Amino acid sequence: MDEFDEDLIRALQLDGRAQFSVLAAELGVHRTVVAGRVHELIETGEIRIHAAVHPRAVGLPVQVNLQFRISGPSSPVFERLLEFTNVVFLSEISGQSQGVVEVWAADLDDVGRTVRAIQAIPGVGEVQFSLYDRVLRRLRLGEDPDPKELAFDDFDIDLMAQLQLDGRLTFGELARRTGRSASACRARVLRLLDSGVMRIGAVRSRLNATSSVLSGVGIMLSGDAEGIASAEDLLLDVPTIEFAARTLGRYGLIATIAARSIGDYTDIVRMIRAHPAVSRVETWVHASVWLERYEWSLDRLERLRRD
Structure with missing residues (x-):
């Protein structure tokens, strides 16, 4: 991929419904260039654009990161993990571990059951566990929504379900699919976006490595709270x-x-290692991303609303 594609995809990750004219102005090209390239990226499967519903909105407030080692063939392990309904990210990595998985769960008991099920998969060895205490940045999801915003009606659920399939559906098309007016669809979609319940952006196809490098870092910290907060700010300053x-x-x-x-x-990792509150950094490269999903079934949303 060239620099233009990378910049375009980055912009769509931040706002999947951005108008082509706005994207063109940001990138310094004509609108038709942006429109044509976005359509090509979608048609070839390089990206997909859809709504991501915040985990708290679907009753999954606990998120964990698991790294695991594999003995023997790796593909059967990853194929088995694809069957887990609460796995949202799954990647084959380089380094001391061979896989990383992110799990969203209803509570710690749910986490425990999932971890034990993963450990029981033939070929899975040592599993390292990290519980998310606070998410500082998640490109595809924003800040935690206000609890008062976590009440949905049928109209909300219909809109989220449609936008999970295609995040760039026009308000007119949403009106046709939901049986409401275009103005009502617009007002409700904007409310869902502004509240943090939902965010719409591009997700890249990362099953195979591309010209970009997707990597992970695990950071061990030392020092006082001020120094640790400074290390967090350092990460947030890296776009x-x-x-x-x-x-x-x-x-x-x-x-x-x-x-x-x-x-x-390499420059980013060097910068992280140089921070005075960082005692150690471990790195890995995502060689093959098997799964990255943010879609949740309409049935789950309806069940949560009834409860």
């Missing part, structure tokens, strides 16, 4: 860090870096 979280477990912080090159990745 190519797609995900960062304060964690409980092996690491104090975990982050995902989407660097443009090995050189960029």
Whole structure:
């Protein structure tokens, strides 16, 4: 991929419904260039654009990161993990561990059952556990929504379900599919977006490595609270860090870096290592991302609303 594609995808990750004219102005090209390239990226499967519903909105407030070692063939392990309904991210990685998985769960009991099920998969060895204490940045999801915003009606659920399939559906098309007016659809979608319940953006196809480098860092911390807060701020100042979280477990912080090159990745890791509150950094490269999903079934949303 060239620099233009990388910049375009980054912009769509931040706002999947951005108008082509706005994207064109940001990137310094004509609107038709942006429109044509976005359609090509979608048609070839390089990206998909859809709504991501915040985990708290679907009753999954507990998120954990698990790294595991594999003995023997790796594909059967990953194929088995694809069957887990609460796995939202699954990647084959380089380094001391061979896999990383992110799990969203209803509570710690749910986490325990999932961890034990993963450990029982033939070929899975040592599992390292990190519980997200606070998510600092999640590119595809914003800040935690206000609890008062976590009440949905049928109209909300219909809109979220449609936008999970195609995040760029026009308000007119949403009106046709939901049986409401376009103005009502617009007002309700904007409310869902503004509240943090839902965010719409591009998700890249990362099953195979591309010219960009997707990597993870596990950061061990030392020092006082002020120094640790400064380390968190450092991560948030790096625009190519797609995900960062304060964690409980092996690491104090975990982050995902989407660097443009090995050189960029190396510079970022060097900068993290140089921070006075950082005592150790462990790194891994996402060689093959098997799963990255943010869609949840309409049935789950309706069941939560009834409860």
